Amino acid sequence: MVDAGAIVGAFEDGGYRLTSPRRALAGLIADRDSHFTAEELLVESRRRRLGVTRATVFRSLDVLADLGIVERLDLPSGEHAFVACEPAHHHHVVCSSCGRSAGVDDHGLEAVAAAIGRATGYRVDTPRLELFGQCPACQVS
């Protein structure tokens, strides 16, 4: 979904140092084709003997979320997870069954947010849409 190089590049562009744990995490995240939790990255990092510790996983995810490379998600199950973002897509549809996610284009969402702002008087800061559903593959099975 998202290239490891893009993640590494984001660290650099953001003025963060390029360390080997960060490179390792970039690889782990790039390998995911759906959402993932901090714990999953930690387990996978141990399995591959990458030597990234728990604290570093959390600290790095935090940085990447700030940089807009990953987005925090709250699954219907209540779990905290992340998805790697392609910059063009600000919103996601997440499959309730398998967790695979797809970035989605605007499709009128900004307009809806604006209408809601008008109706309620709120100044809407960060329209963030999380849709949950069944992905094509899971609809079949």
Added chain:
Amino acid sequence: MVDAGAIVGAFEDGGYRLTSPRRALAGLIADRDSHFTAEELLVESRRRRLGVTRATVFRSLDVLADLGIVERLDLPSGEHAFVACEPAHHHHVVCSSCGRSAGVDDHGLEAVAAAIGRATGYRVDTPRLELFGQCPACQVS
């Protein structure tokens, strides 16, 4: 925002027994004019000597979320919170500053969700929109 009676009624309609902790919680939730956390309900229940324990707060919020009377929210700060829902409003705008929330009507959201479903192939189950922004009062100050 939501009447305590409505919450009590929801317990009954859902086939749950009417206990005094549940009545007490209905009152506490009805008194809130913005989102609230489990911890806040617990503290308030202690302050008023209502004798509702931690486990009961969580268990009841769980039931109420199933019943659709409250909705789980994830604030921008990362906190887990709840809002009481008016059945007509399926979505909320939450103020990032004060936490006050407003229910919002459709405003074309369902249509957008449908368009997204078409574009991605996902069967969208539970369109859930959480918008964050500044409420009118907080925009002034």
Added chain:
DNA sequence: ATTTTTGCAAACCTTTTGCATGGAA
């Protein structure tokens, strides 16, 4: 009488923090 709900307290799990060490720029 039967079944659900509660209280209590401990267990659990995820996330965060402090501080000394190690590594990037």
Added chain:
DNA sequence: TTCCATGCAAAAGGTTTGCAAAAAT
């Protein structure tokens, strides 16, 4: 050489659980 990032391990939160007692139907 200077600062940032890491590891470690402990602490901190928030949420859940097991079980016996209490309450609702």
